[in-house]
Amino acid sequence: RKEVEQDPGPFNVPEGATVAFNCTYSNSASQSFFWYRQDCRKEPKLLMSVYSSGNEDGRFTAQLNRASQYISLLIRDSKLSDSATYLCVVNVGGTSYGKLTFGQGTILTVHP
Protein backbone atom coordinates (compact mmCIF):
# COMPACT_ATOMS: atom_id res chain seq x y z
CA ARG A 1 0.00 0.00 0.00
CA LYS A 2 1.31 3.47 -0.87
CA GLU A 3 2.04 5.79 2.07
CA VAL A 4 -0.20 8.47 0.57
CA GLU A 5 -2.72 7.69 -2.14
CA GLN A 6 -4.92 9.95 -4.20
CA ASP A 7 -7.33 9.41 -7.05
CA PRO A 8 -5.38 10.91 -9.98
CA GLY A 9 -8.57 11.93 -11.79
CA PRO A 10 -8.86 13.89 -13.94
CA PHE A 11 -11.96 15.54 -12.56
CA ASN A 12 -13.75 17.64 -15.17
CA VAL A 13 -16.45 19.87 -13.69
CA PRO A 14 -18.43 22.91 -14.87
CA GLU A 15 -18.05 26.29 -13.26
CA GLY A 16 -20.08 26.56 -10.11
CA ALA A 17 -19.92 22.85 -9.31
CA THR A 18 -18.88 21.36 -6.00
CA VAL A 19 -16.07 18.83 -6.17
CA ALA A 20 -14.41 16.71 -3.49
CA PHE A 21 -11.10 14.89 -3.38
CA ASN A 22 -10.07 12.20 -0.95
CA CYS A 23 -6.65 11.07 0.09
CA THR A 24 -5.72 8.04 2.20
CA TYR A 25 -2.58 7.58 4.26
CA SER A 26 -1.10 4.42 5.72
CA ASN A 27 0.69 5.55 8.88
CA SER A 28 -1.75 5.99 11.75
CA ALA A 29 0.85 8.02 13.68
CA SER A 30 0.83 10.80 11.05
CA GLN A 31 0.19 14.18 12.62
CA SER A 32 0.56 16.88 9.96
CA PHE A 33 -1.60 17.08 6.87
CA PHE A 34 -1.67 19.60 4.04
CA TRP A 35 -3.23 20.29 0.68
CA TYR A 36 -1.00 21.93 -1.91
CA ARG A 37 -2.00 23.25 -5.31
CA GLN A 38 0.29 22.91 -8.33
CA ASP A 39 -0.32 24.71 -11.60
CA CYS A 40 1.06 23.29 -14.83
CA ARG A 41 4.87 23.50 -14.91
CA LYS A 42 4.95 25.50 -11.67
CA GLU A 43 5.95 24.80 -8.10
CA PRO A 44 3.48 23.49 -5.49
CA LYS A 45 1.94 26.15 -3.28
CA LEU A 46 0.33 25.60 0.09
CA LEU A 47 -3.44 25.71 -0.17
CA MET A 48 -4.26 24.85 3.41
CA SER A 49 -3.20 22.83 6.40
CA VAL A 50 -5.69 20.25 7.66
CA TYR A 51 -6.61 20.31 11.33
CA SER A 52 -8.28 17.62 13.39
CA SER A 53 -11.44 19.68 13.79
CA GLY A 54 -11.62 20.43 10.08
CA ASN A 55 -11.06 23.88 8.65
CA GLU A 56 -12.48 26.17 6.03
CA ASP A 57 -10.97 28.91 3.92
CA GLY A 58 -13.51 30.61 1.71
CA ARG A 59 -14.74 28.07 -0.82
CA PHE A 60 -12.33 25.40 0.38
CA THR A 61 -13.01 22.97 3.23
CA ALA A 62 -10.56 20.38 4.52
CA GLN A 63 -11.51 17.46 6.73
CA LEU A 64 -9.47 14.84 8.57
CA ASN A 65 -10.82 11.40 9.49
CA ARG A 66 -8.24 9.72 11.70
CA ALA A 67 -10.27 6.56 12.22
CA SER A 68 -10.39 5.86 8.50
CA GLN A 69 -7.04 7.51 7.80
CA TYR A 70 -8.10 9.88 5.09
CA ILE A 71 -8.26 13.58 4.45
CA SER A 72 -10.57 15.36 2.07
CA LEU A 73 -10.75 18.64 0.22
CA LEU A 74 -14.08 20.15 -0.83
CA ILE A 75 -14.24 22.98 -3.33
CA ARG A 76 -17.53 24.82 -3.62
CA ASP A 77 -18.62 27.10 -6.47
CA SER A 78 -15.70 26.05 -8.68
CA LYS A 79 -13.96 28.75 -10.72
CA LEU A 80 -12.00 28.38 -13.93
CA SER A 81 -8.95 29.46 -11.94
CA ASP A 82 -9.29 26.41 -9.67
CA SER A 83 -8.02 24.22 -12.53
CA ALA A 84 -4.80 22.70 -11.22
CA THR A 85 -3.33 19.58 -9.67
CA TYR A 86 -4.10 19.17 -5.96
CA LEU A 87 -1.45 17.41 -3.89
CA CYS A 88 -2.20 15.64 -0.64
CA VAL A 89 0.76 15.84 1.74
CA VAL A 90 1.22 13.87 4.95
CA ASN A 91 3.86 13.85 7.64
CA VAL A 92 4.24 10.09 7.83
CA GLY A 93 6.86 10.22 10.56
CA GLY A 94 4.39 11.35 13.17
CA THR A 95 6.58 14.08 14.65
CA SER A 96 7.51 17.61 13.71
CA TYR A 97 10.70 16.15 12.26
CA GLY A 98 8.98 13.40 10.35
CA LYS A 99 9.12 13.04 6.60
CA LEU A 100 6.58 14.73 4.37
CA THR A 101 5.23 12.40 1.73
CA PHE A 102 3.38 13.71 -1.30
CA GLY A 103 0.55 12.00 -3.13
CA GLN A 104 0.78 11.88 -6.91
CA GLY A 105 -1.87 14.57 -7.21
CA THR A 106 -5.45 14.89 -8.42
CA ILE A 107 -6.00 16.83 -11.64
CA LEU A 108 -8.97 19.22 -11.68
CA THR A 109 -10.24 20.93 -14.80
CA VAL A 110 -13.06 23.45 -14.44
CA HIS A 111 -14.75 24.29 -17.74
CA PRO A 112 -17.16 27.08 -18.71
Added chain:
Amino acid sequence: DGGITQSPKYLFRKEGQNVTLSCEQNLNHDAMYWYRQDPGQGLRLIYYSQIVNDFQKGDIAEGYSVSREKKESFPLTVTSAQKNPTAFYLCASSQAGQGETQYFGPGTRLLVL
Protein backbone atom coordinates in the same frame (compact mmCIF):
# COMPACT_ATOMS: atom_id res chain seq x y z
CA ASP B 1 10.31 40.15 -0.75
CA GLY B 2 11.12 36.97 1.13
CA GLY B 3 11.21 33.77 -0.80
CA ILE B 4 13.10 30.93 -2.41
CA THR B 5 14.92 31.32 -5.69
CA GLN B 6 16.22 28.61 -7.97
CA SER B 7 18.44 28.93 -10.98
CA PRO B 8 18.59 28.28 -13.79
CA LYS B 9 14.99 27.79 -14.87
CA TYR B 10 16.08 25.35 -17.59
CA LEU B 11 19.31 23.35 -17.68
CA PHE B 12 20.71 21.07 -20.33
CA ARG B 13 23.15 18.33 -19.45
CA LYS B 14 25.39 16.40 -21.77
CA GLU B 15 26.14 12.73 -21.16
CA GLY B 16 28.79 12.26 -18.46
CA GLN B 17 28.55 15.83 -17.23
CA ASN B 18 27.96 17.03 -13.67
CA VAL B 19 25.61 19.98 -13.28
CA THR B 20 24.75 22.07 -10.21
CA LEU B 21 21.35 23.53 -9.44
CA SER B 22 21.19 26.59 -7.22
CA CYS B 23 18.72 27.17 -4.38
CA GLU B 24 18.73 30.26 -2.17
CA GLN B 25 16.24 31.36 0.51
CA ASN B 26 15.95 34.55 2.55
CA LEU B 27 13.17 33.30 4.82
CA ASN B 28 15.63 32.50 7.63
CA HIS B 29 14.43 28.90 7.52
CA ASP B 30 16.60 26.26 9.16
CA ALA B 31 15.58 23.31 6.98
CA MET B 32 15.95 22.93 3.23
CA TYR B 33 15.00 20.13 0.85
CA TRP B 34 15.46 18.92 -2.70
CA TYR B 35 12.75 17.01 -4.53
CA ARG B 36 12.45 15.51 -7.95
CA GLN B 37 9.15 15.38 -9.84
CA ASP B 38 8.57 13.20 -12.89
CA PRO B 39 5.49 13.54 -15.12
CA GLY B 40 2.35 12.22 -13.47
CA GLN B 41 4.18 11.40 -10.27
CA GLY B 42 4.42 12.86 -6.82
CA LEU B 43 7.46 14.60 -5.43
CA ARG B 44 10.30 12.36 -4.26
CA LEU B 45 12.81 13.51 -1.66
CA ILE B 46 16.44 13.55 -2.78
CA TYR B 47 18.27 15.20 0.13
CA TYR B 48 17.40 17.38 3.08
CA SER B 49 19.25 19.52 5.59
CA GLN B 50 17.96 20.62 8.97
CA ILE B 51 20.99 22.72 9.91
CA VAL B 52 24.11 24.21 8.36
CA ASN B 53 26.89 21.71 7.62
CA ASP B 54 24.57 18.75 8.04
CA PHE B 55 22.38 16.91 5.53
CA GLN B 56 20.72 13.52 5.11
CA LYS B 57 19.81 11.33 2.18
CA GLY B 58 16.22 11.14 1.14
CA ASP B 59 14.52 8.34 -0.77
CA ILE B 60 16.40 8.72 -4.07
CA ALA B 61 19.84 10.16 -3.22
CA GLU B 62 21.90 7.98 -5.57
CA GLY B 63 23.58 10.04 -8.27
CA TYR B 64 23.13 13.33 -6.42
CA SER B 65 25.19 15.34 -3.95
CA VAL B 66 24.54 18.45 -1.86
CA SER B 67 26.28 20.89 0.45
CA ARG B 68 25.00 23.24 3.14
CA GLU B 69 27.77 25.70 3.92
CA LYS B 70 25.40 28.60 4.51
CA LYS B 71 21.93 28.74 6.00
CA GLU B 72 20.61 30.49 2.91
CA SER B 73 22.00 28.13 0.29
CA PHE B 74 21.53 24.44 -0.54
CA PRO B 75 22.94 23.60 -4.01
CA LEU B 76 22.27 20.23 -5.62
CA THR B 77 24.74 18.55 -7.97
CA VAL B 78 23.42 16.02 -10.43
CA THR B 79 26.36 13.75 -11.15
CA SER B 80 27.09 11.58 -14.17
CA ALA B 81 26.12 8.59 -12.00
CA GLN B 82 22.48 9.68 -12.21
CA LYS B 83 21.40 7.78 -15.30
CA ASN B 84 17.94 9.28 -15.69
CA PRO B 85 18.28 12.92 -14.64
CA THR B 86 15.57 14.44 -16.83
CA ALA B 87 13.01 15.81 -14.37
CA PHE B 88 11.63 18.89 -12.66
CA TYR B 89 13.74 19.71 -9.58
CA LEU B 90 12.16 21.58 -6.70
CA CYS B 91 13.85 23.12 -3.70
CA ALA B 92 11.88 23.83 -0.52
CA SER B 93 12.46 25.23 2.93
CA SER B 94 10.69 25.13 6.27
CA GLN B 95 10.98 26.82 9.62
CA ALA B 96 11.94 23.76 11.64
CA GLY B 97 11.76 20.10 10.80
CA GLN B 98 10.09 18.26 7.99
CA GLY B 99 6.73 18.15 9.71
CA GLU B 100 6.36 21.87 9.26
CA THR B 101 4.90 23.57 6.21
CA GLN B 102 7.33 23.63 3.32
CA TYR B 103 7.60 26.46 0.82
CA PHE B 104 8.87 25.83 -2.67
CA GLY B 105 11.06 27.63 -5.16
CA PRO B 106 9.99 27.93 -8.82
CA GLY B 107 11.93 24.83 -9.87
CA THR B 108 14.59 23.91 -12.42
CA ARG B 109 13.77 21.76 -15.41
CA LEU B 110 16.73 19.55 -16.32
CA LEU B 111 16.99 17.99 -19.75
CA VAL B 112 19.61 15.60 -21.08
CA LEU B 113 21.01 16.27 -24.55
